[in-house]
């Protein structure tokens with residue numbers, strides 16, 4: 558079933574302030590710890606950009622006990638049917654969804670609890686207008702996939718298991734939705750059969766991190782510092798805006814993982 562605009566037309570976003578403990582966040586390769594003040598400032602630019610794109614942004618308080626909790630996308634999936642709580646597949650993050658559930662419940666969102674023995678990170682879930690792709694990874698296992706697949710199928714989503722490339726943290730580290738029929742992906746993923754129904758823009762070599770971009774309404778936010786990607790997207794006619802994410806990137810994070818984006822109908 559095609560849901561036009563589901564994957565990039567939003568009215569709301571929820572973000573979480575970075576905790577001071579973010580300096581201890583997880584990273585695959587240590588290239589130095591992020592500096593808290595700089596992280597906070599880049600996060601502020603990100604929130605402002607979401608607001609300029611037309612979103613009402615709720616900023617949740619920092620969770621000091623969870624250094625990676627600023628990467629809020631990994632703890633929940635927001636769909637028009639409600640919020641699906643996830644189960645991050647790394648021990649230091651497993652408690653993040655618990656408090657998030659109460660916070661989102663207080664915003665009036667419908668919460669669907671996690672009910673599987675498996676694991677699933679939001680960074681592995683790519684929602685397109687026609688299907689939901691779930692990347693099996695070091696964080697997302699088959700049981701996590703089976704569970705979410707069953708739940709989302711009840712809501713008539715087509716859900717497919719795909720492979721996150723082995724050296725990549727999350728599926729969405731390497732791809733993003735650009736519009737209803739277009740995906741941008743690294744060369745590691747651009748030929749994948751899961752994208753055969755899409756037009757695929759391949760991120761220029763050497764700029765792989767630019768694949769973690771986000772389309773929000775009429776804007777395409779890309780991480781700053783990737784001139785070839787920027788040129789490619791501008792030439793294709795997209796309205797792009799570069800956002801600095803030097804500090805999140807030290808922790809393998811990027812644009813998609815720092816917000817939950819969704820649409821809510823206007824109150825009656």
Ligand code: CIR
Nearest residue numbers: 583625628680808809810814
């Ligand atoms: C982690 O390893 O869990 C964090 N340091 C980064 C999470 C990034 N999340 C995402 O791409 N969805």
